[in-house]
Amino acid sequence: MKAIVTGGAGFIGSNLTRFLLEKGYDVTVIDNLSTGNEGNLPEGIEFLNYDITDSGIVNILAEQNADFVFHLAAQIDVRKSLEDPIYDLTVNSVGTLNILNGLKKAGKGKIIFTSTGGAMYGECDEPADENRKENPESPYGISKLSSENYIRVYSKWFRIPYVIMRLSNVYGPFQSTKGEAGVVAIFVDQILKKQKSKIYGFGKMERDYIYVKDVAKAAFYLSLKADNETVNISTSKKTSNLELYKMLCDKIGREYDYELEDIRKGEIMRSVMDNRKLLSKIENFKLSDIVDGLRMTVEWYGNREEE
Numbered sequence: 001m002k003a004i005v006t007g008g009a010g011f012i013g014s015n016l017t018r019f020l021l022e023k024g025y026d027v028t029v030i031d032n033l034s035t036g037n038e039g040n041l042p043e044g045i046e047f048l049n050y051d052i053t054d055s056g057i058v059n060i061l062a063e064q065n066a067d068f069v070f071h072l073a074a075q076i077d078v079r080k081s082l083e084d085p086i087y088d089l090t091v092n093s094v095g096t097l098n099i100l101n102g103l104k105k106a107g108k109g110k111i112i113f114t115s116t117g118g119a120m121y122g123e124c125d126e127p128a129d130e131n132r133k134e135n136p137e138s139p140y141g142i143s144k145l146s147s148e149n150y151i152r153v154y155s156k157w158f159r160i161p162y163v164i165m166r167l168s169n170v171y172g173p174f175q176s177t178k179g180e181a182g183v184v185a186i187f188v189d190q191i192l193k194k195q196k197s198k199i200y201g202f203g204k205m206e207r208d209y210i211y212v213k214d215v216a217k218a219a220f221y222l223s224l225k226a227d228n229e230t231v232n233i234s235t236s237k238k239t240s241n242l243e244l245y246k247m248l249c250d251k252i253g254r255e256y257d258y259e260l261e262d263i264r265k266g267e268i269m270r271s272v273m274d275n276r277k278l279l280s281k282i283e284n285f286k287l288s289d290i291v292d293g294l295r296m297t298v299e300w301y302g303n304r305e306e307e
């Protein structure tokens with residue numbers, strides 16, 4: 001099978017690329033390295049340094065003639081989307097339209113799109129399922145929702161099959177410590193460097209944390225088992241940011257050193273997503289427990305630190 005991974009030099013994309021290689025796929029990564037890193041890429045793939053907002057991508061996709069396009073390339077920072085919504089819209093929605101036009105021109109290929117649960121459902125105390133009314137509260141949520149809708153419309157009129165994956169908060173190896181989205185990566189980096197951590201929402205913000213290798217596995221199996229569907233990729237469980245911080249300090253073996261701060265603009269207090277549809281689609285899908293996921297993540301950063 002031939003697969004394209006846009007955003008494959010990023011955090012989730014590089015984990016997915018490895019998973020697809022293990023499954024024997026022929027993989028091409030398309031990434032402009034704006035937040036990704038070529039060093040994240042494994043050997044044995046084709047890498048195209050290209051910007052998905054450039055309409056030349058349409059011909060590239062048509063030439064590639066892939067069976068699957070895992071479309072992950074995006075502007076992912078909610079606060080940046082508030083500062084520069086036009087950039088956010090261009091990368092996320094125009095970029096997605098270019099990918100869809102490429103698939104249309106190729107006349108072949110299924111799109112697997114990484115959308116967001118947190119920015120789509122808004123505040124939720126109880127796990128939100130896929131039927132919950134969308135309520136984006138940031139330009140990022142709006143551009144992801146519009147991309148989802150373009151995908152549905154292209155599927156209807158141009159018969160492009162799709163899977164929309166609404167991800168909860170992903171953590172694990174290869175997450176950049178510089179990004180704004182990865183609280184696990186930021187905490188691990190600060191704890192290892194013995195720096196004080198700021199914990200927003202006075203430590204009471206709750207998220208549904210999912211291990212990145214489970215996301216890669218879900219993307220692979222859903223690409224084969226789901227047709228024209230929207231599926232939450234989540235654990236249905238929530239953990240507060242203070243609990244998370246303490247678990248990481250305990251794993252690393254460091255004293256707690258933090259200060260509590262108010263919530264920041266554009267963020268929500270609570271986000272948790274129902275995963276029953278995911279579990280019904282993939283038989284015997286066992287999600288990693290957060291304790292194991294955090295242990296594997298800490299080990300990965302620890303080893304990287306020593307390099």
Ligand SMILES: NC(=O)c1ccc[n+]([C@@H]2O[C@H](COP(=O)([O-])OP(=O)(O)OC[C@H]3O[C@@H](n4cnc5c(N)ncnc54)[C@H](O)[C@@H]3O)[C@@H](O)[C@H]2O)c1
Pocket residue numbers: 006007008009010011012013030031032033034035036037050051052053071072073074075076091095114115116117166167168169170171176181
């Ligand atoms: N990390 C999470 O918790 C999370 C949660 C929900 C949804 N998502 C979605 O998952 C996807 C991957 O996120 P991630 O956390 O791996 O982020 P990331 O920033 O590590 O990866 C995004 C990749 O896209 C590339 N990219 C950005 N703009 C591009 C452009 N114009 N042309 C080509 N490449 C471009 C970047 O260089 C980077 O490698 C995104 O679509 C994001 O919205 C992530």
